[in-house]
Amino acid sequence: MDEASEFSNLFLEPMGQRTVLLVDDDRIVAEYLVKLLEGAGYKTITCPDGESAFERFEEGGIDLVITDLMMPGISGLDLIRKIRLIDKEVNIVVITGFGNMEIFIDTVRAGAGDFIVKPIEKEQFLKAVDRALEKKSLSESLIARTRQLLNSEKMATVGVLSTGIAHEINNPTTFIRTNLQLMNEYIKRLRPRLDKLDDRKNVDVTRNIILKEFPTMISEALKGTERIEKIVSGIKHYAYMGEEPLDDSVDLREVIAQAVNLVRSKLRRHITIKESYLNLKEIKGQFSKLEQVFVNLLINAADAVEEKIKRNRASGDGDMAGEIDVSATIFEGDETAEGRTPDYLILTFYDNGEGIERDKINRVFDPFFTTKPIGKGTGLGLYLCYEIIKQHGGDITVQSSRGEGTAFIIRLPVEGAARSQ
Numbered sequence: 001m002d003e004a005s006e007f008s009n010l011f012l013e014p015m016g017q018r019t020v021l022l023v024d025d026d027r028i029v030a031e032y033l034v035k036l037l038e039g040a041g042y043k044t045i046t047c048p049d050g051e052s053a054f055e056r057f058e059e060g061g062i063d064l065v066i067t068d069l070m071m072p073g074i075s076g077l078d079l080i081r082k083i084r085l086i087d088k089e090v091n092i093v094v095i096t097g098f099g100n101m102e103i104f105i106d107t108v109r110a111g112a113g114d115f116i117v118k119p120i121e122k123e124q125f126l127k128a129v130d131r132a133l134e135k136k137s138l139s140e141s142l143i144a145r146t147r148q149l150l151n152s153e154k155m156a157t158v159g160v161l162s163t164g165i166a167h168e169i170n171n172p173t174t175f176i177r178t179n180l181q182l183m184n185e186y187i188k189r190l191r192p193r194l195d196k197l198d199d200r201k202n203v204d205v206t207r208n209i210i211l212k213e214f215p216t217m218i219s220e221a222l223k224g225t226e227r228i229e230k231i232v233s234g235i236k237h238y239a240y241m242g243e244e245p246l247d248d249s250v251d252l253r254e255v256i257a258q259a260v261n262l263v264r265s266k267l268r269r270h271i272t273i274k275e276s277y278l279n280l281k282e283i284k285g286q287f288s289k290l291e292q293v294f295v296n297l298l299i300n301a302a303d304a305v306e307e308k309i310k311r312n313r314a315s316g317d318g319d320m321a322g323e324i325d326v327s328a329t330i331f332e333g334d335e336t337a338e339g340r341t342p343d344y345l346i347l348t349f350y351d352n353g354e355g356i357e358r359d360k361i362n363r364v365f366d367p368f369f370t371t372k373p374i375g376k377g378t379g380l381g382l383y384l385c386y387e388i389i390k391q392h393g394g395d396i397t398v399q400s401s402r403g404e405g406t407a408f409i410i411r412l413p414v415e416g417a418a419r420s421q
């Protein structure tokens with residue numbers, strides 16, 4: 001290298017400029033990411049596949065690797081494994097679609113430090129790059145990621161529920177419209193009678209319509225609007241992404257009612273939900289997070305019941321009555337030598353669905369464990385339930401008998417996480 005180019009290289013690569021190796025076989029995505037990275041002051045090197053990326057990596061000088069997972073030749077996962085064999089330190093960020101999340105857990109095991117979910121948003125992407133380069137600890141970035149995952153899983157559930165919700169909203173809309181149309185029709189018929197109110201008969205008919213028929217129609221229509229309002233506020237509340245404090249006073253009946261409301265559209269006529277409460281009072285917690293837990297448990301229960309009904313039908317047995325029982329009881333703490341132990345709540349969600357096979361029961365809380373068909377379950381539901389309950393200072397366990405049913409048991413400190421420790 002002559003002096004001039006050495007100088008120009010120094011000039012182009014001032015101290016501190018970081019080099020990002022970008023591995024993606026999609027040229028358009030790669031070009032877009034290069035633009036973002038260079039716009040933010042990073043130097044980039046792009047490779048269209050794992051082989052060439054590994055060769056380039058071996059040459060050295062790479063501060064961060066960003067790789068897609070699905071590529072021709074060696075996969076992103078193999079690339080990470082190969083890189084980790086020769087470099088334990090370099091930061092690796094994985095780009096993944098929500099659909100291939102199962103692979104994500106393998107990539108973390110293989111040594112990826114962070115991930116970016118497609119579709120890629122500029123701000124999120126650059127933040128992830130910054131974070132990776134700051135060498136924040138793996139655990140720190142995973143905590144932030146889990147939070148993001150909590151929200152994406154929540155949005156996925158909203159997606160799953162939305163067809164049913166649309167149907168739910170359609171029903172009251174139909175009877176609001178029918179009542180209004182009828183009122184319109186009545187008014188048309190009343191008009192000639194109103195012109196001849198000196199006829200006693202006309203007065204009686206008019207009075208009857210205005211004072212009896214109309215109020216019934218109006219109240220029917222109002223009931224319809226209330227129903228829609230409830231559904232909409234349920235969705236809004238569920239989809240709320242902000243961080244509420246962990247020690248809000250929460251009325252558990254209300255949380256359960258909202259969760260039941262959201263999943264009702266998913267429940268067929270042959271599944272009934274029973275609720276029973278004892279000694280219930282407000283507890284400290286986060287409304288929308290607890291609601292997320294209950295929605296997950298109710299959907300799982302409904303799925304298990306549906307599955308059993310399908311199996312029964314296939315073997316020629318008649319329809320069974322599906323049942324989901326939700327019960328909540330508050331127990332007082334015990335007097336001990338060290339003082340009184342905190343009051344706690346026991347909440348159970350029982351269903352008479354197909355149950356869980358013995359060899360699978362230990363895995364249901366694992367992230368990405370699912371027995372549901374691709375596209376239906378992500379296997380994150382119970383993992384997130386577990387995380388949320390843990391954040392609340394409680395625990396969640398499961399008991400199940402194959403073919404008989406399943407119960408999830410949640411224990412929560414009444415006074416919230418902070419005071420239970």
Ligand SMILES: Nc1ncnc2c1ncn2[C@@H]1O[C@H](COP(=O)(O)OP(=O)(O)OP(=O)(O)O)[C@@H](O)[C@H]1O
Pocket residue numbers: 296300301304351353354355356364365369370371372376377378379380381382383406
């Ligand atoms: N009430 C239940 N009865 C029977 N099996 C259950 C029940 N709840 C959970 N499971 C089993 O545990 C697995 C994991 O549940 P989890 O809620 O974590 O994921 P999922 O329901 O498969 O997907 P999703 O991420 O959409 O919730 C399910 O696939 C199912 O096999």
Ligand SMILES: [Mg+2]
Pocket residue numbers: 296299300377381382
């Ligand atoms: Mg689930």
